[in-house]
Amino acid sequence: xxxxxxxxxxxxxxxxxxxxxxxxxxxxxxxxxxxxxxxxxxxxxxxxxxxxxxxxxxxxxxxxxxxxxxxxxxxxxxxxxxxxxxxxxxxxxxxxxxxxxxxxxxxxxxxxxxxxxxxxxxxxxxxxxxxxxxxxxxxxxxxxxxxxxxxxxxxxxxxxxxxxxxxxxxxxxxxxxxxxxxxxxxxxxxxxxxxxxxxxxxxxxxxxxxxxxxxxxxxxxxxxxxxxxxxxxxxxxxxxxxxxxxxxxxxxxxxxxxxxxxxxxxxxxxxxxxxxxxxxxxxxxxxxxxxxxxxxxxxxxxxxxxxxxxxxxxxxxxxxxxxxxxxxxxxxxxxx
Amino acid sequence: xxxxxxxxxxxxxxxxxxxxxxxxxxxxxxxxxxxxxxxxxxxxxxxxxxxxxxxxxxxxxxxxxxxxxxxxxxxxxxxxxxxxxxxxxxxxxxxxxxxxxxxxxxxxxxxxxxxxxxxxxxxxxxxxxxxxxxxxxxxxxxxxxxxxxxxxxxxxxxxxxxxxxxxxxxxxxxxxxxxxxxxxxxxxxxxxxxxxxxxxxxxxxxxxxxxxxxxxxxxxxxxxxxxxxxxxxxxxxxxxxxxxxxxxxxxxxxxxxxxxxxxxxxxxxxxxxxxxxxxxxxxxxxxxxxxxxxxxxxxxxx
Numbered sequence: 001x002x003x004x005x006x007x008x009x010x011x012x013x014x015x016x017x018x019x020x021x022x023x024x025x026x027x028x029x030x031x032x033x034x035x036x037x038x039x040x041x042x043x044x045x046x047x048x049x050x051x052x053x054x055x056x057x058x059x060x061x062x063x064x065x066x067x068x069x070x071x072x073x074x075x076x077x078x079x080x081x082x083x084x085x086x087x088x089x090x091x092x093x094x095x096x097x098x099x100x101x102x103x104x105x106x107x108x109x110x111x112x113x114x115x116x117x118x119x120x121x122x123x124x125x126x127x128x129x130x131x132x133x134x135x136x137x138x139x140x141x142x143x144x145x146x147x148x149x150x151x152x153x154x155x156x157x158x159x160x161x162x163x164x165x166x167x168x169x170x171x172x173x174x175x176x177x178x179x180x181x182x183x184x185x186x187x188x189x190x191x192x193x194x195x196x197x198x199x200x201x202x203x204x205x206x207x208x209x210x211x212x213x214x215x216x217x218x219x220x221x222x223x224x225x226x227x228x229x230x231x232x233x234x235x236x237x238x239x240x241x242x243x244x245x246x247x248x249x250x251x252x253x254x255x256x257x258x259x260x261x262x263x264x265x266x267x268x269x270x271x272x273x274x275x276x277x278x279x280x281x282x283x284x285x286x287x288x289x290x291x292x293x294x295x296x297x298x299x300x301x302x303x304x305x306x307x308x309x310x311x312x313x314x315x316x317x318x319x320x321x322x323x324x325x326x327x328x329x330x331x332x333x334x335x336x
Numbered sequence: 337x338x339x340x341x342x343x344x345x346x347x348x349x350x351x352x353x354x355x356x357x358x359x360x361x362x363x364x365x366x367x368x369x370x371x372x373x374x375x376x377x378x379x380x381x382x383x384x385x386x387x388x389x390x391x392x393x394x395x396x397x398x399x400x401x402x403x404x405x406x407x408x409x410x411x412x413x414x415x416x417x418x419x420x421x422x423x424x425x426x427x428x429x430x431x432x433x434x435x436x437x438x439x440x441x442x443x444x445x446x447x448x449x450x451x452x453x454x455x456x457x458x459x460x461x462x463x464x465x466x467x468x469x470x471x472x473x474x475x476x477x478x479x480x481x482x483x484x485x486x487x488x489x490x491x492x493x494x495x496x497x498x499x500x501x502x503x504x505x506x507x508x509x510x511x512x513x514x515x516x517x518x519x520x521x522x523x524x525x526x527x528x529x530x531x532x533x534x535x536x537x538x539x540x541x542x543x544x545x546x547x548x549x550x551x552x553x554x555x556x557x558x559x560x561x562x563x564x565x566x567x568x569x570x571x572x573x574x575x576x577x578x579x580x581x582x583x584x585x586x587x588x589x590x591x592x593x594x595x596x597x598x599x600x601x602x603x604x605x606x607x608x609x610x611x612x613x614x615x616x617x618x619x620x621x622x623x624x625x626x627x628x629x630x631x632x633x634x635x636x637x638x
Contacts, residue, residue, distance in 0.1 A: 035460075038460065039456040039460035039462040046450065047468070050475055050512065053483075053487070053509025054478060058483065058486075060489075064486060064489075074492065128373050133373070136377045138621075139378075139380040139381040140377075142380065146383075146387075146613050147569065147588065150387065150591070150612055154609070157390065163398065163401060165403060209379070209380070269479070273573070273588070291481040298485050299577055309485050312479075312481060312485065313482070319477065
């Protein structure tokens, strides 16, 4: 009886009568394939993509890092095993150590600056009037939206030796002030992008400019979730702004900060596009970071894919250590 | 805003040591906050403005050591030049089109896969679900740079070198894990009772999915798709190594060719950068709020 009525109402897939009669009448179960199969059917395409395009290449990369892969191997000649040669070669290379130093220092400085500036701006946004904060948000969104390559282009122009606005702005400073801060007063023609140190200053400015908006907006979203009674109570108890920030805002936003820190570290550890534009391709070996070093080894002639892969393995391991240490700490303190 | 401030200031027990009245102090701090806001706004917007304005300045206004905040006369010569003469032998349209093909292709394929997987995670409890979630998190940590060499070799082997399809496939791989991660929260937000009601009425799984779940998840799907679009649109390094013929370059690669030869044509490169940036800015303003929730929420709720 019940079955006929269900079918009569037009359940397109015509389930076998004897099977559905075993079900209770009003159970919320759809007709069609048995339920347990469906999720697997659904994840198979995604799983194949992840396996084929991410996991398998990861394994390949590790294998290649123990092989010699040059032009002939790219054309199809089977690769020779060279054991740990690629790694010893990399570790013996000065460029590796300067790349490692550049990568780590850049990440530390940039992550710190981005988080500090982003948090400050997020807190500021929370205190501004609606109209004012809308204006600031439009501004920072525009900065955030600029594609990395265009970011590099813009800052390369701003740091240009002759017509760049950075040099123009520095020349505006009173001579005595500029002299006191930098030991010089004339900035005309200062070529920022030639020397590794000043190149990295430009890169840091560029990346901080492009990535603090994300932190600011995330912190703002977190702040909006904190009940205002807490701040009222703190104010009544005579707590100052800094103390309130340290004792209320910071602990409550800790989970947000954890995620933001991890994401920033991951992003900044492997910065590529902006550096590529600012130094005009892999030209200045002393200014390489690990991504650029791996890229240059593997794709500049003569291609040394094995060494490139070894550098990429080291970069990946470093990234995993950073995130693993961090995740373990989070699990320990149960922040997440 | 101002009315709510009154009781707070009243709660202050003593006048400030500087001798200012509480109201004056409040005004002063408001002015300070607004000044800070304006400074942040200028710092954020100036480089973008500088890019756009340089694109429309005449060369004598570009190559000067003077600061010319507002172009004295506007010119479209740079835009015209990159459209007709172009760079690396093609009009900039060719590169815009390539970028659009790659980004849209990535979105279309990626959206289907992501929606299926996200539905599985959010709607079913199955053996291996947790492992799949952890896998999604882990693969997001893999730096794309680490996959460069093996993917380059695989693409060559498969005969997809110098083809936009190869780039699309790789971008699907790069964007999918995050897409699934972000989309699953949107699927989970649709109340299950709606689907159950449809089942009781005898609807098949497919009908339920298509007629009930899909329309409700569509906004989330759009947000996720825009994120994938931007990622694929901005992608430099794979396009750099997988495209040797200039007619297949995407915008990020093509922009590199403005540098190099004798002197840099800054007007042209700024016009090109502006063209590349506009779609992203539009999309960004559309999905800004959802993107932050997607990035942070998943991890925070754990």
